[in-house]
Amino acid sequence: MPILPMFPLGTALLPGDHLPLRVFEPRYQELVRDCVAAPDGPRFGVVLIARGHEVGGGDQRTDIGTVARILVDNDLGGGRHTLECIAEERIRILDWLPDDPYPRAEVEAWPDTDSAAVDLSELTVHLGRLYGLLDRLTEGRAAPPPDDLPTDPGARLFALARHIPMGEADRYAILSAPGPEERLALLIESISSAIDLAEWRLKND
Known part of the structure; x- marks a missing residue:
């Protein structure tokens, strides 16, 4: 199964959402560097934090998330970044891996079970x-x-x-x-x- 860097946040990211991020924690600075260098593009997963905080770790995370692609990476110096990202497909977490140093997970794509038209x-x-x-x-x-x-x-x-x-x-x-x-x-x-x-x-x- 694909392994993605993961960025737990205090928001549930829906496909199509725009996501601005300010990156200052060292572990997420490394996540950005690894994403930018990844051969399949600068992508990471986003899940909602069910309990805890975005900073410092130790949070409890939900198991449904979204892939975010980095569109703009502004390097502020000192390892800090501001990012502009777009949410793409939905994913399901199969297994959380140890944070090394940032969260990672085995994931699978989770498209809609049905694409039939609905009465709006x-x-x-x-x-x-x-x-x-x-x-x-x-x-x-x-x-x-x-x-x-x-x-x-x-x-x-x-x-x-x-x-x-x-x-x-x-x-x-x-x-x-x-x-x-x-x-x-x-x-x-x-x-x-x-x-x-x-x-x-x-x-x-």
Whole structure:
């Protein structure tokens, strides 16, 4: 199985997300050097930290993650970097290896179990309602999802999820959904929660 350098973070990275990173820990400075020199390109895995912190190690990590590719590497000197990365395919962790010096894991690609089309009509209605409320809360500054979304059902739902206010646990649930049908149900649930919160804020502000 492929072995990837891993970067546990306090966020659930969805395919298609842009990821800016500031690298200052020595172990992750070495990860960047190894990624840049890797023959198959500057790639590493990202997983959500279930418990613990990004700095210092000793964290507990989730088992579903995403491959991130480094697009821009700004060397700040002294081993420090700022990175601009893009999230690519979803992966499942098969085995965590010893941190030597940075986290590494045996992984496998985990594509959607089903790529059949899903009915987005209910989701569209909920999104319209949510963004109507957000527009009122932000005095017209809320930006709805763009029209040029991916046509693949699973990728389209990941793209829509990036425009829905939600916590990291909800983002991880969406990342972990086996396929588009399950992801759609979770998105509708997250939008409903966001609608309830927006309505409460409008009544109490």
